[in-house]
Amino acid sequence: xxxxxxxxxxxVKAGDDESFALLLHRYRSPLVNFLYRMVRNREQAEDLAQExxxxxxxxxxxxxxxAKFTTWLxxxxxxxxxxxxxxxxxxxxxxxxxxPITTDAEDGDEKTLDVADKHPDIEQHLxxxxxxxxxxxxxxxxxxxxxxxxxxxxxQELDYNEIAKxxxxxxxxxxxxxxxxxxxxxxxxxxxxxxAKA
Amino acid sequence: xxxxRMENRILPYVDGRLKxxxxxxxxxxxxxxxxxxxxxxxxxxxxxxLDELPQIVPSGAFDARVRARVAAEPVKQSWWSVxxxxxxxxxxxxxxxxxxxWFGSRPSEMVxxxxxxxQEAQVVSDLPVLENMxxxxxxxxxxxxxxxxxDESNQQQQPDTNTEM
Numbered sequence: 269x270x271x272x273x274x275x276x277x278x279x280v281k282a283g284d285d286e287s288f289a290l291l292l293h294r295y296r297s298p299l300v301n302f303l304y305r306m307v308r309n310r311e312q313a314e315d316l317a318q319e320x321x322x323x324x325x326x327x328x329x330x331x332x333x334x335a336k337f338t339t340w341l342x343x344x345x346x347x348x349x350x351x352x353x354x355x356x357x358x359x360x361x362x363x364x365x366x367x368p369i370t371t372d373a374e375d376g377d378e379k380t381l382d383v384a385d386k387h388p389d390i391e392q393h394l395x396x397x398x399x400x401x402x403x404x405x406x407x408x409x410x411x412x413x414x415x416x417x418x419x420x421x422x423x424q425e426l427d428y429n430e431i432a433k434x435x436x437x438x439x440x441x442x443x444x445x446x447x448x449x450x451x452x453x454x455x456x457x458x459x460x461x462x463x464a465k466a
Numbered sequence: 467x468x469x470x471r472m473e474n475r476i477l478p479y480v481d482g483r484l485k486x487x488x489x490x491x492x493x494x495x496x497x498x499x500x501x502x503x504x505x506x507x508x509x510x511x512x513x514x515x516l517d518e519l520p521q522i523v524p525s526g527a528f529d530a531r532v533r534a535r536v537a538a539e540p541v542k543q544s545w546w547s548v549x550x551x552x553x554x555x556x557x558x559x560x561x562x563x564x565x566x567x568w569f570g571s572r573p574s575e576m577v578x579x580x581x582x583x584x585q586e587a588q589v590v591s592d593l594p595v596l597e598n599m600x601x602x603x604x605x606x607x608x609x610x611x612x613x614x615x616x617d618e619s620n621q622q623q624q625p626d627t628n629t630e631m
Contacts (some may be wrong), residue, residue: 292533293529296528296532297524300528301521301522314531317524318532322532325536325539400518403516403519422517423516428478443474444473444474447474450477453512453515453516454505454511457515461511464514464515
C-alpha cells in the first residue's frame with residue numbers, strides 16, 4: 269500500500285531521503301504544469317518547481333501535519349508563481365510584442381511554425397492550434413489570482429476549501445473569484461463556447 | 467430565489483460539488499430561470515475547453531537537478547552531534563561527569579575532623595575537676611593574685627571576705 273503524502277513527509281523529517289524522492293516523483297508533473305500555466309515559460313516553470321521542492325526539503329525539520337500536504341505544496345508554488353509573474357510582467361509584455369508565430373508551446377518545444385512542413389492534415393492541425401492558442405490566451409489574460417484559482421480548480425482538482433487555504437482567503441471569496449474568472453473566460457471564449465454548446 | 471444568490475453555486479453545481487439540499491434548490495431555480503440555465507451550460511462549455519489543453523512533461527534532467535540541489539543542502543546537526551566524530555571525547559566527558567556526580571553525592575559526616583575529636587576528649591578529661599565542689603569552693607588560690615595599689619578600701623575589705631568564706 270502506498271504511503272500517504274503526510275507519512276512520506278514525516279519519513280523525510282526523520283531523515284529518509286528516499287521518501288523525498290517519492291514525493292518528488294509524485295508531484296513533479298502537477299507542479300511543473302501548474303507553474304508553466306502560470307508563468308508561460310517552461311524553463312522558468314521548472315526552476316520554480318525546483319525551488320518549491322527545495323523549500324519543502326529545507327522545512328522538513330519543522331514540518332507538522334496540520335494540513336494536507338498538497339495545500340502546503342501548492343501554497344508555496346502559488347506564492348512563488350505570483351511573485352514571479354509580478355516581477356516579470358514588464359519583460360513578458362515586451363516579449364509578446366516581438367514574439368514570432370509559434371506552434372503549441374504545450375509540447376515544451378516552442379518551434380517556429382514551418383508552414384512548408386507537409387503535415388497530412390495541415391488545415392485541421394492549424395485549426396486545432398488556433399483553438400488551443402485562444403484558450404491559452406484567455407487564461408493568460410486573467411488577473412494572476414483568478415488564473416491561479418482556475419488552474420488549481422480545473423487542473424489540480426482540489427476542493428474549494430483547500431484552494432481557499434492555498435489562496436489564503438475565505439471559501440466564499442474563492443467561489444466569487446472563480447465565478448468572475450469563469451465569466452471572463454466565457455466572454456473571451458464566446459466563439460468556442462457557442463460552438464461547444466451547439 | 468434570486469440569481470445573485472445562485473451565482474456562487476453555479477460552478478460547484480457544474481462540478482457536482484453542491485450538497486444535497488443546495489443541489490435541490492439549484493435545480494428548482496434552473497427550471498424557472500433561463501438566464502442561469504444558460505450560464506450553467508456556458509460554464510460547462512468553458513470547463514470542457516480548458517480540458518483541451520495538453521499537459522507538458524518535465525524535462526529528463528528535472529529530477530537530477532532537484533536531487534543535486536538537495537545533496538548540496540547543508541546537513542543540520544544537533545548539539546550532541548559535535549561528539550560524533552570523536553567517541554573518545556564523548557567517553558572521557560561522560561566519565562568526568564560521572565566522577566563529579568559521585569564525589570558530590572558522598573555524605574559529609576563520613577569525613578570527621580581531628581580538632582573536633584580532640585576538643586571533645588579535653589572536655590571529658592576535665593569533668594572530674596568541674597564536678598568537685600571542694601575545689602570549686604576553695605578561693606585560696608585567689609590570694610596569690612597581685613593586690614591593686616590605688617584602692618585602699620578594697621585592700622581592707624579583701625581579707626574580711628576571705629575570712630568569712
